Amino acid sequence: MRDEADLIRAAARGDVEAFESLVLRKREKVVRTAYQIVGDLEDARDVAQGVFVTLWRSLGSYDPSRPFDTWLHRVTVNAAIDHLRRNGPRGAIQALPDDEDRLPAADVPSPDRAVDRERLQRAFFRLAARLAPQQRAVFVLREIEGRSSAEIAATLGIAESTVRNHLLQARRILGEGLRREYPGLVPDEDPS
């Protein structure tokens, strides 16, 4: 298997096969990040395609002394935010709480069961549609991807204090929404 730096150099010279290998290696991460920010798989696909086309056109000017994944991640996040600003969130329209989510916490069957990721995803898209695009991106990068505030600030080109503000707001909005609309997904805060 070819080394990644070698693939990047070859792709920058116009080698389509090397570029294809890069796309196959990176596409899942790119789509996943875009998906959480834009809230729709087909939109995420479009964002990812745009990111890779940009990559193909600009690899010639890529500075190999900078980490490639960081650069690609930055392009992806900013493309997803732009998409969200232009088109608005989709999750609010698509995902409605299902009947199970509306049950009071005490009625939810067995607390020992594993988290249902699909249900959680629907809840996130519905509630995150209430966040501003940059707030949403900050939450996704911090809470879902586990990135540091400094890294997020660099990715978005904003101050760390702004990252912390966005995170505070996003946590408040999502926390309230969960308690009110999806009590089955969170523990009962007053067991008495």
Place this chain on the structure above:
Amino acid sequence: MIAHPAPPAEGDDPEVRRNALEHLRACAACREGWLAGAPERVFALLDGAPIPDGILDEVASGVLEEARGARASGMSRRAVAWAAGIAMAAMLVGLGVRPPADELARVHPRRAPAARAGVDLLDSPGAGRIVDLTVGNAQVVMIFDSEIEL
């Protein structure tokens, strides 16, 4: 005995974080403690959500089609430029449009010496090919370089 790893924290190594989240997805007791007072943390469990193969295939096919198309059109533009340059040079030479070398040397003794009159194909390390064409009092230098964006 089941191990209960510490919940994820900022600055965790990605592998440590992945293991902690994997445990929280399955262990309701740990999850409950972790979410107490901060229910929005539950969305961290979406990390690593699978993406359908169909979408990933569409991403790759769309992008590669674009890349191959861009390369093909770039190559055809270069081919057209080459063909036009060579045809023009051949036509002018064929028509005998070639000034007396000594006359050209008299008008531009330094820039167009007698030895450079007519059409020369020159090698150059920086460019793909250079065509040096002298017609009448004019000197035309055509540079063909695959790196130049037209």
